[in-house]
């Protein structure tokens with residue numbers, strides 16, 4: 057087998073695990089309002105168990121109804137007997153696949169809001185202002201002891217439900233971590249100050265749980281091996297914490313990094329490469345003997361294997377990779393790793409969660425709604441269907457239709473599949489987009505779709521196929537507002553022209569019009585090519601509307617090129633020397649530039665839509681053919697519409 061270590065059996069405590077692949081905790085907002093696990097939640101995890109994952113650690117479950125709920129709406133709780141029954145079902149279902157399951161227990165501390173807790177202020181070691189602008193209540197010793205009991209109560213319920221183990225969440229700036237770090241713990245009593253004092257709370261939690269669940273029940277801890285923030289715990293401290301926890305008796309150490317203020321290090325946006333933080337886990341593994349689980353921005357099985365070979369960890373943590381492709385493990389095991397849908401670190405999943413909505417994944421349209429896709433109606437009977445456009449929406453639709461048994465012809469006018477992905481992967485550090493594209497193309501081929509590259513779907517071509525349906529997924533064209541003087545000058549370029557390499561602007565003075573993600577990422581590309589940059593945005597702020605972690609990431613990438621930023625400025629004219637923009641007071645500002653890059657959004661290719669609609673009866677429009685959208689919109693639309701398509 058190719059991935060020897062990845063598929064070696066492993067042990068955590070007395071528990072035998074079929075491979076080294078661990079789905080680390082990701083809170084799926086799929087609980088009831090009372091924090092009970094739902095069938096939707098179980099079905100979501102079942103998919104990952106079916107996909108070959110050795111161990112699933114559930115999303116963090118709250119142990120305290122008084123001050124411990126929230127952070128995320130519809131998160132799960134383990135506070136009373138009503139929570140036990142559905143946990144039993146979870147364990148039963150996952151065990152069918154020989155997948156083990158641990159429940160992660162958390163108190164969010166300052167990382168919640170009073171609206172989740174009947175108006176009670178968030179609690180913390182010390183009185184500090186939360187990121188949401190609330191003053192925390194500094195826990196009294198009595199209150200600490202009460203929370204210890206609640207952790208123990210939670211663990212007892214977990215064990216009673218037949219779940220295989222309990223993970224104490226001691227990371228990411230939640231309550232126990234807040235006590236462990238000098239950054240937030242300013243107490244002067246026995247719970248603050250020295251290392252031992254700061255560790256006292258988690259020690260009492262661990263010892264309480266151990267006493268209640270017995271010597272042999274797996275109990276472990278997740279720690280931030282480095283908080284990556286001034287005044288916080290460093291890797292050296294992380295090693296000390298891990299050794300201390302091992303001495304206490306934990307069965308595993310699950311290494312992550314960061315607190316919420318540095319969350320871009322633990323839920324990394326796109327610019328972070330596989331393994332960038334491996335030295336944190338490696339230092340911890342070198343210092344302890346209990347098994348170490350570690351996330352490392354892992355996308356590919358060969359990289360996961362290298363983490364085990366190199367001695368970074370004993371079990372690889374794969375979180376978002378499991379959202380993107382629940383069958384990641386089985387595909388790697390069966391030699392079909394080329395078909396893996398790679399997580400592109402776009403953070404749409406987290407953005408949805410943080411916005412109180414149901415989780416979504418850009419590359420896996422079924423994620424979080426698995427039950428809706430349980431039955432694939434294989435009634436295609438080899439009837440011919442055309443898909444016009446080989447972008448993410450088109451490829452997704454083509455694969456689903458082919459799996460349903462339709463005879464699918466996919467028309468792509470350019471020389472390769474991928475559509476906008478072929479541009480999106482051009483800025484620096486965007487190789488994950490290439491991996492996604494390669495995985496989708498492999499799936500298209502294996503599904504038996506007939507791909508016609510370099511082929512415009514003309515009426516003649518389409519008519520010749522005697523189609524029972526046409527999916528129009530032909531994408532969009534850049535917006536070029538004709539009313540603006542000079543917009544068609546030959547010093548004006550579009551994002552696809554530049555990223556495709558058709559137009560080369562290397563070393564030029566460029567003004568970018570529009571600071572959406574496409575504009576900012578293309579600016580990074582141009583900065584990397586030695587261009588001097590100005591960025592114009594008519595809205596109030598650069599990158600308005602982009603999810604904050606993603607925006608900060610791209611702004612960090614732009615920083616070395618020191619672009620001049622012009623928020624609240626509207627393009628009014630293009631000249632031979634650059635552009636004229638109007639500020640909010642109506643005053644005209646001249647920006648000198650050799651080239652003008654338009655990143656003002658895209659519009660559907662109406663001609664194709666109209667041609668198909670006026671000649672065929674059964675026409676399905678997908679993604680950008682209807683409305684400008686993101687990858688997540690295209691894949692979801694393509695998948696859903698192909699799933700329910702009827703002749």
Ligand SMILES: Cc1cc2nc3c(=O)[nH]c(=O)nc-3n(C[C@H](O)[C@H](O)[C@H](O)COP(=O)(O)O)c2cc1C
Nearest residue numbers: 080081082083115116322351353354374375376406
């Ligand atoms: C949507 C989402 C929810 C998460 N929820 C939790 C959680 O409940 N507990 C936890 O310890 N980590 C949580 N994490 C962090 C992940 O376990 C993991 O450490 C992180 O995503 C990095 O690993 P990856 O690069 O494999 O995704 C969450 C991450 C995401 C993206």
Ligand code: SF4
Nearest residue numbers: 399400402403405417
């Ligand atoms: S939404 Fe984006 S970051 Fe989240 S799992 Fe899917 S591809 Fe990865």
